[in-house]
Amino acid sequence: MSAKTLYEKIIASHTIRELDNEGHILLYIDRSILNEYTSPQAFSGLRENQRGVRHPENILLNIDHVNPTRPQRDIHMTDDGGQLQVDYFRKNAADFGIELFDVLDQRQGIEHVVAHEQGLVMPGMVIAAGDSHTTTYGAFGALGFGIGTSEIEHLLATQTLVYRTLKTLRVTVTGVLPYACTAKDIILALLEQISASGATGYAIEFDGETIAALSMEGRMTLCNMAVEAGARGAIIAPDEKTFAYIAGKPQMPDGELWQQALNEWQGLRSDPAARFDKTVVIDCRDLEPKVTWGISPDQTGTITDCIPDPEHESDLVKQQSMKKALQYMGLKPGTPLRDIHITHAFIGSCTNGRIEDLRSAAAVIQGRKIARHVRGIIVPGSTQVRLQAEKEGLAEIFIQAGFEWRQSGCSMCLAMNEDVLAPGDRCASGTNRNFPGRQGAGARTHLMSPAMVAAAAIAGHLEDVRILLNSGGQHGSL
Numbered sequence: 300m301s302a303k304t305l306y307e308k309i310i311a312s313h314t315i316r317e318l319d320n321e322g323h324i325l326l327y328i329d330r331s332i333l334n335e336y337t338s339p340q341a342f343s344g345l346r347e348n349q350r351g352v353r354h355p356e357n358i359l360l361n362i363d364h365v366n367p368t369r370p371q372r373d374i375h376m377t378d379d380g381g382q383l384q385v386d387y388f389r390k391n392a393a394d395f396g397i398e399l400f401d402v403l404d405q406r407q408g409i410e411h412v413v414a415h416e417q418g419l420v421m422p423g424m425v426i427a428a429g430d431s432h433t434t435t436y437g438a439f440g441a442l443g444f445g446i447g448t449s450e451i452e453h454l455l456a457t458q459t460l461v462y463r464t465l466k467t468l469r470v471t472v473t474g475v476l477p478y479a480c481t482a483k484d485i486i487l488a489l490l491e492q493i494s495a496s497g498a499t500g501y502a503i504e505f506d507g508e509t510i511a512a513l514s515m516e517g518r519m520t521l522c523n524m525a526v527e528a529g530a531r532g533a534i535i536a537p538d539e540k541t542f543a544y545i546a547g548k549p550q551m552p553d554g555e556l557w558q559q560a561l562n563e564w565q566g567l568r569s570d571p572a573a574r575f576d577k578t579v580v581i582d583c584r585d586l587e588p589k590v591t592w593g594i595s596p597d598q599t600g601t602i603t604d605c606i607p608d609p610e611h612e613s614d615l616v617k618q619q620s621m622k623k624a625l626q627y628m629g630l631k632p633g634t635p636l637r638d639i640h641i642t643h644a645f646i647g648s649c650t651n652g653r654i655e656d657l658r659s660a661a662a663v664i665q666g667r668k669i670a671r672h673v674r675g676i677i678v679p680g681s682t683q684v685r686l687q688a689e690k691e692g693l694a695e696i697f698i699q700a701g702f703e704w705r706q707s708g709c710s711m712c713l714a715m716n717e718d719v720l721a722p723g724d725r726c727a728s729g730t731n732r733n734f735p736g737r738q739g740a741g742a743r744t745h746l747m748s749p750a751m752v753a754a755a756a757i758a759g760h761l762e763d764v765r766i767l768l769n770s771g772g773q774h775g776s777l
């Protein structure tokens with residue numbers, strides 16, 4: 300048998316049959332998590348065609364995109380469109396017998412935070428869902444990818460998908476992560492290196508000493524944002540850290556079954572002789588905290604940099620997109636990134652709304668106040684994350700510093716509820732997308748790690764978190 304990559308092994312174990320010679324297969328899908336925003340037409344399709352859901356027990360419905368995150372949890376949405384979507388979602392859950400995590404459910408949150416909290420993601424699984432950041436599950440050695448509405452309908456009816464196999468891209472990350480750098484900085488560095496389309500057509504496998512040293516939450520941040528490079532899948536081979544993290548989660552097997560599963564999972568790694576279609580190496584030794592200055596996540600710099608000058612860019616296509624970005628962002632070439640003033644600071648999302656993210660932000664914020672002109676908002680990734688942060692005293696640190704402390708949801712990551720920026724607002728954001736209008740029409744987004752958002756909130760402008768960590772008594776590490 301020829302040597303295989305982990306991706307190829309997972310695909311092989313889920314292939315029902317090959318459909319042609321061009322890489323199309325019928326793929327078995329273990330689980331799916333659907334949200335109120337991308338699933339309505341799929342359910343309408345089932346209803347029109349009088350089809351049922353093949354395996355309702357393998358599907359989870361979870362409200363996260365349009366719900367308000369005001370401190371008082373309310374089951375009502377703020378706009379009629381959102382209310383319609385949620386009402387229909389609730390009806391679909393009831394009519395098709397699918398479990399729903401509604402807004403008052405203690406298990407609710409952003410789907411990519413909820414899934415692993417509940418133990419729904421296991422190494423070796425294939426999870427397809429109506430959301431592009433389903434790649435997050437790669438952190439556990441599962442293949443996760445986003446699908447469109449008609450595919451959701453197919454999946455619901457058959458628990459399978461017609462799938463085109465991808466090429467494989469190995470991203471080896473080496474070096475000890477420098478002080479104050481996080482998984483977010485690694486993924487922004489990768490985007491800068493390979494561009495926002497550098498992984499289109501590929502499934503990524505991350506490996507290397509830096510990945511081995513990353514926490515599970517850091518690995519999730521990395522796999523989550525791999526989709527911003529175009530990857531429809533980003534896997535990390537499961538290791539002892541993975542098994543320790545998932546053990547005991549509500550839906551994980553235990554006892555004899557857990558032992559059997561562990562034995563299986565040990566084999567989930569690429570064979571040493573496996574061939575990848577492409578390899579990229581990211582050397583972290585000189586990494587510094589990163590921020591985006593443009594309207595694509597690959598328009599990224601180091602916080603100590605200045606805005607680049609498009610006139611110095613020889614690639615004309617790139618030059619044009621830089622000009623467009625600077626125009627939208629209201630920025631001039633040569634401006635130090637640290638001189639960019641912000642109006643808002645947002646920490647949340649499925650990229651950086653987990654407990655470790657909140658801890659790293661709190662380490663910077665503790666004992667400080669956010670700048671007077673900055674509105675700071677923190678939206679925990681899930682209700683469980685919120686409760687944990689409240690228990691640990693993090694919420695109190697944020698509130699004392701002047702942040703709004705919210706309920707969980709996607710919120711200002713994509714501004715589909717009432718958390719919308721106004722034209723001209725500029726936000727330091729721990730999220731994943733910065734295209735025009737993402738956080739509100741005419742609003743400007745700078746992506747960075749949660750610790751960097753915290754630093755910007757305090758300083759009132761984009762700031763090097765290392766400066767804050769080095770000054771002021773009790774501070775010192777993330």
Ligand SMILES: CC(C)[C@H](C(=O)O)[C@@H](O)C(=O)O
Pocket residue numbers: 336337364429430431432445713
């Ligand atoms: C709404 C949904 C289609 C979308 C996605 O698929 O990623 C959203 O979650 C996002 O982050 O832009």
Ligand code: SF4
Pocket residue numbers: 363364409410411430432648649650708709712713731
């Ligand atoms: S938090 Fe943002 S990126 Fe994640 S699912 Fe919600 S909208 Fe998409």
